[in-house]
Structure formats: structure tokens, C-alpha cells
Amino acid sequence: MHHPNQFDLLRSRRFLPLFGTQFLGAFNDNLFKNAFLVMITFYGLSAAGLDAKTLANAVAGIFILPFFLFSALAGQLAEKYDKAQLARWVKLLEIAIMALAGVGFFQRNASILFACVFLMGVHSTLFGPLKYSVLPQYLRQEELLGGNGLIEAGTFIAILLGQIAGTLIVQHAPHASAPIIYACVGVAVLGWLFSRSMPAAPPPAPGLAINWNILGETWHILRHVHGNRTVFHSLMGISWFWFFGSVYLTQLPDLAHRTLRGDPGVYTLLVTLFSAGIGIGSALCEKLSGRRVELGLVPFGSIGMSVFGADLYFALTGAPAAMPYTVASFVAEPGHWRVMLDIMLMGAFGGLFTVPLYALVQTRTEREFVSRAIAANNILNALFMVVAAGMSIVLLQAGLSVPMLLLTVSLMNIAVALYIYTLLPEFLMRFLVWIGVHTLYRVRCKGLEHIPEHGPCVLVCNHVSFMDSQVIAGMVRRPVRFVMDHRIFKVPVLNFIFRTAGAIPIAPAKEDPQLKAQAFERVAQYLAAGEVVCIFPEGGITRDGQMQAFRPGIDQIIARTPVPVVPMALRGMWGSFFSRKDGAAMMKLPRRFWSRIELVIGPPLPPEAADRQALEAQVRALRGDWR
Template sequence: MRQQSQLALLGKRRFLPFFLTQFLGAFNDNLYKNSLLLMAAFAAAENLPLNSDLYINLAAGLFILPFFLFSSAAGQICDKYEKSMIIRRVKLLEIVTMAVASGFIISQNYLILLVLLFLMGAQSAFFGPVKYAIIPQHLNENELIGGNALVEMGTFVAILAGTLGAGILIEQTDATVWVAVSVVLFAVLGYLASLFIPGAAAADPNLKINWNLFQQTLTIIRKTRSNDSVHKSIIAISWFWALGAAYLTQLPNLASETLKGSPQVVSVMLAIFIIGVAAGSLFCGRLSKGHIEPGIVPIGALGLSLFGIDLYFAVTPATTTNLLTISAFMENSENLRVLLDLGMIGFFSGLFIVPLYAMVQQRTPANCRAQTIAALNVQNALYMVVSALSGMVFLGLLELSIEQFFLTLGVLNLLICALIFRKVPEFIERFVARFVKKVASD
């Protein structure tokens, strides 16, 4: 799909309302979550039910927990019922949750806000399977890669906008009122957008839902192993989210503690990383020319490792004790190299992830596509938890520096992707046929 036709999907009713709905949902998730974390970080100790650090880590865990608990139910419901109706009901749940949360945001009842953060995670867990399962029903096969590219671009831009938006709102006078009004407003806007999503017929209306969620989760995960390319694509996607979570978690500490950057520098580094992902996602759509091309995945994997490893060599710990402004930070050429590495890590992330999602959608039977995405979401959450624990081990127990941790991730990425490509030779075979032979013939 050409770049212009890829962006043309944003002018189609069968795609634009869905795109806006998922964008506003991801934005509001991050606006609420990050506002809560910032409020907790700067709250007086007597207002918090727990130690600030413990509260922040608990909040992160409570947002991920629903993906373990509810994904199997969400996948079954999505396969059994009409999908646009499910999306609208999930959006209504978001409005109710945010309306209740708004009062507790103003009163700064941090314990109840944790419960409501769990509910936001729950509605995200139910939205995840329908989000990716509905795309193949509304797009033609030659539009799948472009649609997924736009969705990934939109998701990461929404994460960035929600994160930065939370920082801006918290700095305002009457910050709690601003946050309370904003989260309700964007939940309503998301619901209004969902009203225009065309219907998407139930994939398996006769499906009998298994409410033993733990058993069903294991059953779905086992079923994904019957198709080796889908199974390995799911592993690769989950590894990507673990890798991305590690980078996003450690970036603030790298910027502030190692490079002595101000909070504005942290925002710039985060923005460059996420803009890189968005650009890579869109470029993937152009590079594939409308075809689902597994050969792009090795390019993404190699770029991820090369620039991740280079980041280790680019980082030069600052000697100053004062936090650097953006202009002072950029006066150091090594810091510009750090920013380039972060942008390119993001760029190759887009090339890596978009074809994998499209492959899972295309190669999974329609009657269990949402359940497969649900299994993927469970594994994503599991890998992200392991990523957090790995950060604690490498940075805490083993006392590696953050740049050494990034070097480790770059090397691990090479090893894990090499193993995946060995198990599914199609990735390398398509890379050679699509790119190596073409370059050689030219």
C-alpha cells in the first residue's frame, strides 16, 4: 500500500471512527494513569495510604492485572457477539469509571483511585481483542498492513500525548479539577466516535463461553501453538512489548540520573522514541506496498539491536551536578547521538511490530481471532512483568548501569530473534527474496 493510500484510510468511515476511538482510549488511559502517578509522587505523605514508591509500583501492577484476569473472557465475548456493540459498551464503562473517578480525583482519595485504575485496566483488557479482531473485518487484505501501521502509530502517539498531557495538567492551578474534567471529557469523546463504527458480525455466534478464565486462558494459548508462524509471531510481539517497556521505564532515570537532564529533557527523549515508532510504523506500510511481508521483521530486529547496542557507547555520564536544560543538553554531541539512537530504536520498532500483528490477524481463523488476540494480550502482560523484574535484577542486584542494561537488551534481542527466525525460516526466506535478491539484481 502506498503512503498516500495508507493515509487515505483515515478518510474512510469503515476505519476513521475506529481509529479515533482507539486513539482516544489509549490517550485517556495514559492521561489518567500518569496523572494519578504524578499526583501520588507529589502528594503529602499523610494523604497516601502507602509509601509513595510502593503506591506507584502497585498502581502499575493493578493496571496490568486485568489483562491476566479478563483477557480470555474478552476474547470469547468478542468472537461471540457483534464487535461494534462491544466497543460501545466498553466505552460506556469508561465514561462511568471516569465520572466516578473525577470526584475522587478532586478529593484526592488515592485508595479509591487505585481501584478505579484497576477498572480502567479492565476496560482496556476487553477493548484489546476487539481492537485487533475488527480490523480484518473492515479492511481488505491489501489494506491490513496499512491499517495496522496507522493503529500502531496512533497508539504510540496517544501514549506520548497522554503522558505529556498529564504533566501539563498537573502543573496547572486547580490541577485536580483539570484532570477530573479532562478524563471524563475524553471518555465521552471516545464513546461518541464509537457510535460511527460500522457493524462487524459475530465470528462465532454459537460459541459457548467458558467462564473458568484460568483454564480458558491456557486452552487459548495452547491453540495458538497449532500454527507455528502465528505462535512465533505472538512470542515476537510479546518480546517487543517487554523490550519497549524496559526502554520506557528506564528512560527517565537515564535522562535525569546519568545524563543530568531536566524534566523537559526527559520529555524530549520520550517524544523522540515514540515519534520514531510512529514513523517506523508508517514507513512499514509504505515498504510493504500493501502486502503482509514477513521479510520486514528481520530488518526491524537488526535495527533494534544495532541502535540499542550503540546507545551503550553513546551514553556519556554527565559530570555536572546541575540539571541541564534542553539547549545545554543538546550542546553535547554525544547527547545528540543518544537522541538519534532512541529515535532509530523507535523507528525499527515500528518495522518490527506492524507485520507481526498483520500476520496474526491474517493467519488466524476468523472464528477464534479475538481469542488469539486475547492470548497474545495475556502473554504481553506476562512479558512486561518479567521485563520489570529483569530491570530490578540487572539494575538492583547485579548493579549494572542503565546503559549496560540497554546493551544487554540489544544482545538479547539478537539472540531471541535469531531463535524465532530459526524456528520459522519464512522470515529470513522472505527477507532474502524480497530485499537481498532485489538489491543484488539492481
């Protein structure tokens, strides 16, 4: 039986036209820019008497400039107008720009082509907020991570293919303008045709008054996202990835030529490996996270970026020093395999790092502000890339070699990651939950759709082991606030997870009546705020594998705050290292590894029908005979 996955989206009209439009736009950006750069570098195209190296850096700077100038406006437009219609307008603009570029190529006029570089930067600036903010309108919650992964993977593959195509077209016809003109205009027209098939995406804020004050609106957008700590730090994480990636991509030509003694084909190979790695990592996000926005992948990605970035330095110091290498001779040399693997895995872990952050921004930002949050992201990305370029110039002029510069950035990544996870411990908490659950168990979840997407509810579940709350937290898409025995709450390492997740410690009235009263008060506060609360009504972890009678605490909670109650059952946890089978939990040798377990969720009960006897019967039925 076929199980839905992200690649099914490529057969859907909800996604394929958007994917094609974005893919062709990124491809055309790089097709045009690289053709222009090859003409400057190898075929003497010049402007204002400047040398090729200066002009090449000017191309990069001019392309980035519109992201500073017009991102705020682009975000407003994507909120005010139908995004599908806006996409078609942007694609028509691209056709006009490429027609103008055709004149520049025909006349060998660098000034016209520089103007087109700026205009293509405007085109990308306008499309950026649109492509990410429309995804939550087109896709279901469980499809969002996969859709982001495909967009991210497709973008980097398109960038790579565009760079290669632009180079090859000019190399094979350096004095004929027709091939590159037909290619650029043809791709733009094809992108417009894809955009015509995009479904309508009604504007979330049609009454928005456009603020044409660029600096004022930019400041307003940045200040607004700064008010949402989770979103702001997610944007900073994405921008840091662009800092990290831009340093590596900028230094790859020198690395390939001077350090690895390779020809231009070796540089193309390294760029291909890095881009393919990002594509693979982005596509893997959905598989590794079970189709949920899994923040635990973010620390996992940052760890991999630093580990393989540092290993690349040592791989380079031991690389053979023959000269020159072609692609074939470079790949045939075993001493280079480690270099190639490090570069590809850095890209792959970079994909794991960024895709959940994009999905988090889309899901944690107010619906009417998503486009402007993405615009803020583009502004920050551009700023970080400029700072990366400046830092690289300073360090290289100070005497650092390219391998040392790359090692420095990998070590900086560790410091930045620790800083972000200190500010937002939710990322580290989710990482520990993700690692623990997916290392120990193969989890199958049934009935996840029964948990309401919005609004308050109470989850009730049987209690088998010390890992029960982590398994539930790992499977349920919404943040869950657990009510748990205060002794479990204090378990080392788990305590960090519970505190970060907003868990509620509770004790029996005869042991600590004040703590019990405080727990019921916090439950009421969470439910009043529209959150999800989970309790284990048996009052403790089973000692014999059998369910115990539910205690009256659940009745008190529902009587005080009447909300829907969702029964659920864990199956297969009895006998695990964290259960009390054959002795105290966590005090015996583990006998099972990566064992199969299930979380089964039943339909919600209305509060008037959710007494403890009815809920106990529901949970027993869901659990069945499998303990």
C-alpha cells in the first residue's frame, strides 16, 4: 500500500505549479548571472574600465541590494493581493527583464546587463515572501514540512543547474548572443506558464494600506517579528545558515583551484556536491520527522554542519597535492573521497537545519503577517551574507588560509548554535525528545487527526513508563503540557525536557496539598489559553503492566474547565528499559532496542460525556491486549 509522502505533492495542482514557478525563477537568475560572469571573466566584457574581479563582486552586490530595499514592500504586497495573481505579475516582469537582457547580450553592453542584474534581484525579492507564505494556504499541516523541503531542495538544484547552464551556453557560443537570449527569455516564459496554473490564494489582509516608506516599513517589520521570540530566533537561525553557506560557496573556487589543485570542473563538482547535499537533507526532513514540524532536527542539523565542517579542514590538510586534477582524476584519488563526503554532508545537515525553521516561521506567525515575516527573513539573510563577505575579506587579508577560514566558520557555528538554544531551549528539548524516541522505538501513530488543530483540549492516556510523555510529545503536532508526578518531573535530563515543555508537577493531597492546588490552577490557565494538556489519570506508572482505575482528578479538571477530552493509549511500552517490568525502571540492563510501539488516539468526547469511568473504558478499549 502506498503511504503519502512529499513527492506526491509534485502531482498536485496545489503544489506543482508553485514548485515549477519557483524552480524556473531560481534557474533563470543563475543562468543569466553566470552567463554574464563568464563573459566578464573569460571574454573581456567590461564596464567603466574596471577589472574582471571587481565587476564579478559588483554583480553579487547589485543582486543582493534589492533585498534590502524592497523586501518590506514585497511582504506587504503578498499580504494585500492574491498570491497566485501576484506570482503571474512577477513572472511577466521577469519576461520583460530578460527581453532587456537580450538587448544587453546582443550589444555586449555591460551597463544594460548590470541593470538587469539589479532588476532580477527585484524579481527575486518580490517572489521570496510569496513562495513561502503561500505554502500554508495550499498545503495541509502534515504536508507543510515536506513542501518546504521540496521548495528548498528544488531551489538549490535550480541554482546549480542554472550556474552550469549559463557557463556552458557561453563557453560553447562565446560570440553568439542568440543561444543565451533564447534560453533566458524561454525559461522566463515557461515560468509564467507555470504560474498561470497556480490556484487562487486569497490575501490574508486585503485592506492593508501599503507603507511606501522603505526604511520605516523595514523597521516596523523587524520590530514586529522581534516581538515573537520563537519566530525571530528562527529567522536568525535561517540567516546564520546563509552566512555559513555563503562563506563556503564563495571560497569553493579558490579551494578547488589552489588548495586541491583542481581545474574548473573540480569546482563544479564541489558546488554540485554541496547543493545536492542540501537537496537531500531538505527532502529527508519529512521522513525523519514523521510529517510534522520537528524542531528536534534543528540542533541535529547544526551539529552535523560543525562536525563535517571541522572534519573538512583535516581532510584538506591530508589531501594529495598533485597538479592539476581533472574531475576524473580528482574523483579517482581516494584521498579526495573524504573531502567530497564532508562537503556533501555539510549541505545535507544544512537542509535538516533550515527546513524546520521555515516551517516553524509559517506556523508560529500570525496568518496575516506570514509574508512580512518572510520579508524580514530576506532582509536578515542579505545582511548576514554581506557581513559574511566582509568578515571573509578581513580574515583572509589577516593571513588566514581558506581551509582555516572554513574551520573558523564551523567553530563559530557551535557558538551560535549554543547561543540560540540558550535563548530558545525548546529547540534543544525537542532534539533530546527526537533522539530519545527515535533511537529507542519505532513508533506508529493512529488517529492523530482526532486531536483538534486549534483550541483547548485534554488528552488522557495510560501510564506505562518514564518515556510515555516523550513519546506523546514526539507524535502530537501541537505543544502538549503534561501533568506528571513530581518525582518523575525531577528525574535528571528529563527534568530539563519537562520544564522547557511547560510540564506541571503534581503530588497527592496528603503529601503536598499546596503543590496539588497549584497544579490544578496551572491546568486551568493552560486550557483557558487554548492549549493542550495531557494527564495520566491512573496517578502513577503501572507496576504490573495492567491499567489501574482512573482517579477523580480528571473529573475536577473538566468540571472547572469544560473542554473536549481525547482518549489515547500507548501499546508496547511494557517491558522497555523505562518500565517497571522485571524490576525498577532504568535500573536493569535493557533487553529491547528500537522496538515497535503504538500510540492509538480515539475520537474526542464532549466534556459532558467525559467522566472518568467513560474515559477509562475508552482507553482500555484503545489499548486492547497489547501492553
